[in-house]
Each structure stands twice: as structure tokens, then as C-alpha cells.
Amino acid sequence: MHWRYVSPINSLIRIGTCSWTEKSLIQSGEFYPKNVKTAESRLKFYAEHFNVVEVDSTYYAIPTKSNAYLWADRTPKDFLFHIKVYGALTGHAVDPRTLPPDVRNELPGKDKGLKQVWVKEPELVRAITDKFMEALHPLVSAGKLGVMVFQFPPWFTYKSENLDFILKRKGLIGRYRMAAEFRHGSWYASDVREKVFHFLRKNQIIHVVADEPQYGTLATVPFVPQTTADMAYYRFHGRNKENWLKKGLETSLRYAYEYSDKELMEFIPHIETSAKMATETHVMFNNCHGGYAMRNAQKMKVMCG
16 A cells, blocks of 8 residues: 655644553553563553553553653653543543542532432632642653543433533643534534634644444534644544443453454544644544454554654
8 A cells, every 4th residue: 555644734633542452452462571460560651652542541540750750761752641631620420549649538428328429518629639630740741741631421411511511620720721522413413613623722622533334313423634732632522333332341342343454544633733723733543352443543554753
């Protein structure tokens, strides 16, 4: 196949994956050599091939500062970590055991003893955010913190109160860059999408351009390559239509999809356009099952020159 290389005018292009230790990747033996078995050696090996990664584990629990220090210490100085924001801050229910003890103790009585809780009290949300950002301080000090990826829930629809919700979350993280990924099609309806993009541009919020299976309904979002800030951010989930909406499925099986060369090539013109509009363009593969994301990311590096 003949590949057309991207020739960016203004932009640094970074290509990576949305995990480096996903269970099925480790089990597959497809990326790491047999002698690369420790957390330290895996991250160092990953960083020899890519200069950016998205941390997925931070969605499930607040990281420890010691882990963030090790991430920074084990990677080159130009390496970046994008952070998927803890679910309690994006409107998801979380396991209360993942909450800081002092926050857990302040939960309303009706929530205590539940297996999943939604944290809505402003003072508790603020406390969680402060602890979350404090844990990431080693990455900040090392100049390796990328963007805070807010992946909003599938039921988070377009409406004015949700625009306010986004702005409040942006206010909580202060000077750090915010990226927003929508998972409900109402944000891309023909009569509102320009309003959404204007809102994101006005507030310098990075639009996450997602690629995922399509059903022709609002249950999934279309691929809309709009750049709304000084960074363009692509997040490729794969196109496993059979598994995407299945309930009770092991999470990684929803992302069990490898893009073909032809499908990857179709993204190149959009990446090239973004590279002319933004100072940075980040292409992240979230089809993290087995070696799919690693292979696709490596191939995209070649395609993008």
C-alpha cells in the first residue's frame, strides 16, 4: 500500500495509546519482550516507542503521588501523560472504596453502604479534585502532565445545565488543560453542534474527536474532526459494533478491533488539517485489547512520517 505522509505546518504530532499495562495486552505477549516483566521495565520500553500515553487507571481511582513520581522518573523528559479524570468528577457513579477516607466519611447517610455512589455535593467534589490534582503534582513538576481528559457519561446530554457543569469542572482544575469527550449524540445534532464548538472554543476546552462504532442513533457519537483549542485530540476506540453496547462484557472486549491500513489512511487528511490549525495534535488509540492499539499506533507513526 502507498502511504501519504503528513506534512504539518505548525504542529507537533504525538501518537500513543490509552494504556500501557492493559491486562489482555500483557497476556498476549504481542508488544513487550519476554524479559520485560516489571512495571518499571514496561513503561521504559513503551517510552522507547511512543512519547505520549493516556492513563486509564485514574478514571477508576485517584492515583498515589508515589506512582505519579515513578511515572515521571521512568520516562524521557519530553514524554507526556494525559490523565483520564476520576469518574466521580465526570458524573459517573464510583465504588465508594475508591474515595479518599475523609470524603467517604462525609457522604450523605443514604449513600453509606451502597456499592456505587454519585458524588454531587460541591464541597466533596472540590475535596476530591484537590486530592486528585495533588497526586499528579510530580508530573506537573517534571513538565510531563498533558491534558485532563473528561470523558462524560453516555447519559450526559446537550443542555444548558450540562454546559454549566463543564465550566464548573474546568474551574476546579484551574490552570490545567481540559479535554472533553462526549458520548451522547445530542452534542453533535445538526442544530446544536456549532453552538457546542463555539462554547468549547470560547472556553479553550479541547474537543476530543472520537471514532467508535456507529448505529445511526444517539447511543454513539459520530466522527467529527473539529479543533477547538491549541491542541487537537483524537481518540480511536475501534469499531467493534457487535460488542460496543453489550452489557456485562469484560471492558476490553468492547475495544477488540484492529483498524485496517485503509481505515487508518482515512484519518490522515483530518490529522493533517488539525496539524495546520493547532500547535499540537495528539492521536491516541484506545482499542486496547491484546496488541491492537500498539500495532495501530506504530503503523500510524509510519503513516504520519
